[in-house]
Amino acid sequence: MKRSVSPVLEVTRLGIVRGGTRILDEVTWRVDPGQHWVIVGANGSGKTSLLSALTGYLMPTEGEIAVLGQRYGETDWRELRRRIGWVSSSVRQLMADTEPALFTVASGRYAMIDFWGTPSAKDQRDARRWLDLVEAGALVERPWAVLSQGERQRVLIARALMARPKLLILDEPCAGLDPVAREHFLQFLDRLARQPSAPALVLVTHHVEEITPVFTHALLLRNGRVVAAGPCRQALTSSMLSRVFGSAVRLDHRSGQYRMAVRSRSRQVM
Numbered sequence: 001m002k003r004s005v006s007p008v009l010e011v012t013r014l015g016i017v018r019g020g021t022r023i024l025d026e027v028t029w030r031v032d033p034g035q036h037w038v039i040v041g042a043n044g045s046g047k048t049s050l051l052s053a054l055t056g057y058l059m060p061t062e063g064e065i066a067v068l069g070q071r072y073g074e075t076d077w078r079e080l081r082r083r084i085g086w087v088s089s090s091v092r093q094l095m096a097d098t099e100p101a102l103f104t105v106a107s108g109r110y111a112m113i114d115f116w117g118t119p120s121a122k123d124q125r126d127a128r129r130w131l132d133l134v135e136a137g138a139l140v141e142r143p144w145a146v147l148s149q150g151e152r153q154r155v156l157i158a159r160a161l162m163a164r165p166k167l168l169i170l171d172e173p174c175a176g177l178d179p180v181a182r183e184h185f186l187q188f189l190d191r192l193a194r195q196p197s198a199p200a201l202v203l204v205t206h207h208v209e210e211i212t213p214v215f216t217h218a219l220l221l222r223n224g225r226v227v228a229a230g231p232c233r234q235a236l237t238s239s240m241l242s243r244v245f246g247s248a249v250r251l252d253h254r255s256g257q258y259r260m261a262v263r264s265r266s267r268q269v270m
Helices: 047-054 077-082 101-110 121-133 149-161 179-193 238-245
Strands: 009-018 021-031 037-040 062-067 084-087 167-171 200-205 217-222 225-231 248-254 257-264
Touching: 009 047, 021 047, 021 217, 021 225, 047 167, 077 084, 084 149, 101 121, 101 149, 121 149, 149 167, 149 179, 179 200, 217 238, 225 238, 238 248
Parallel strands: 037 200, 037 217, 084 167, 167 200
Antiparallel strands: 009 021, 009 062, 217 225, 248 257
């Protein structure tokens, strides 16, 4: 039966080869409205290359990428890129130390780094609204240099939302957060995802403990290939994660929380 819902994102048999090395191999993945995905994979699994291809910074060797029905290669990539919000350490490192949070968020509408001049009155109003939405309204005048890691992540999410993307990718957003800050941030993500205006979320992580109940689906990668893709209850299993990480692991899921334990460091799973 043909699906009637138009996907937010559709990746079909995506392949990337660089320097004779195959980085991604026939990756097929679809994100529908109302779904929130997590991407799990070890270092070198292809997560970064997939994200770079989705945001138009890495040209695929083969396959197709479509955002809201518009395909890369047939539509202006710069325009499509605005439909995907991206929060990552690479963006975080580019911000000017003296820039206030209000300007950082306002710059998201124009995909600009190191915003110069003064945002328009409308941009400032909208930026304040998004800062309030991400529970960071008190940071409006706070310069980037004095924000904590957790505060920076919220400001960057507000910045990404300024362009009203249909898809928001969070690339290891908990890296550098202490345990308490991480829990607060994950609780915030749950609240954000439940907002009526929230875009589809994609969380990229190494740690299953960061997968909260709001995430509905999982994409598991190993060596550039898809190991599993589908609802969390089907994709996130001990056997699937053992394949992903190349070691026997046990996954527990209790009270809405995942926990993973390595059974044996010497036992390798092929």
